[in-house]
Amino acid sequence: MKLLHTADWHLGKLVQGVYMTEDQRYVLEQLIEVVQQEKPDAVIIAGDLYDRAIPPTEAVELLNEVLERLVIELETPVMAISGNHDSPDRIGFGTRMMQRQGLYLAGQLKQEIEPVVLRDEAGEVHFYLVPYADPAQVRYALEDESIRTHDEAMKAVLDRITEKLDPAARHVLVGHAFVTPGGEPQSNTSESERPLSIGGAEHVRAEYFHPFHYTALGHLHQAHYVSREDIRYAGSPLKYSISEENHNKGYYMVHIAADGAVQVEKRELAARRDMRRVAVTLEELETHSRCEDYVFVTLISDNPVLFPMEKVRAFYPNALHVERRAQAEAAAAQQERTASVGRRKADPVELFEAFYEEVKGMKLGSGKKQLFAEAYDRVLREDGGAV
Secondary structure, three states: EEEEOOOOOEEOOOEOOOOOOOHHHHHHHHHHHHHHHHHEEEEEOOOEOOOOOOOHHHHHHHHHHHHHHHHHHHOOEEEEEEEOOOOOOHHHHOOHHOOOEEEEEEEEOOOOOOOOOEOOEEEEEEEEEEOOOOHHHHHHHOOOOOOOOHHHHHHHHHHHHHOOOOOEEEEEEEEEEEEEEEEEEEOOOOOOOOOOOOOOOOOOEHHHOOOOOOOEEEOOOOEEEEEEEEEEEEOOOOOOEEEEEEEEOEEEEEEEEOOOOEEEEEEEEOOOEEEEEEEEOOHHHOOOOOOEEEEEEOOOOOOOOOOOHHHHHOOOOOOOOEEHHHHHHHHHHHHHHOHHHHHHHHHHHHHHHHHHHHOOOOOOOHHHHHHHHHHHHHHHHHHHOOO
């Protein structure tokens, strides 16, 4: 069976105040062409279809258009789950009607996850769609008060699935989580990835996915495998922050043999405009040819520069940010001075803990700390635009 694995479309994404909709349309047209030419048995979208819980109209229209062309015109089944940026209710609306056409959407986590079954000449392939759900949602759905972390939540969900795996079938898991080899903390691959947890561990151990022949993941924006070749992040189809400058964006074409052996081929997508850094003096800038790329420009000058963006946009009309070298050096120095306390100041739970101790004159208990963390997570999801 041949599968196309993609993820993290983030339709409706704003980068430095610029909507990426046309850039997203450009790469999604390439995906549609691939499906038309190579006819995979299914397309997997592993979460974060939208960039926010309430996406702009243009983003909704683009998703509708792409899904209609894939499912209706090309008659290709599509399996998609909600990610931490999506609204589960919006993603899950009308799913039963859509399944008749071959569109399988998992928005809200269910207590029992029934597989989507596809068949090829070798037999059945069972797809388990596990939408993003934080520990509180999993605790409620599974009626298990012991679940407190993302690791515990994913283990509980997958334990229920693996108990019922059909040994005669091949199995594919579609999920949206921060998976690391041993559940150890690791840095996000991009600044545009919203943290899954505030004040708690967000990492999940890769070993939970070993019972599946292939695990199609979303959330991290750089394509890579975790621990094993068959546990993979497809990454986002576009660069969504300058921290992704060196990412090679694309998708995976996955082949699952009759015996469950998996072969994965990484394919790249051509962006309408690249996103990159440019460091240049004013004199050098004037020798540059006009370029449509999204650029973050550092002007190398020891003197103040009047109207720097105007000067840059004469050559880079889509420049997103301009700074002078002295400003960059000052920012780096400030970052170094505050490195030891920066993480604490960035953590709302620790800020609340310090505030509570100052006002009440006593330590914040672990129970209240957990309640605040869960409430903050809930507000973050409902806001949709928060980062």
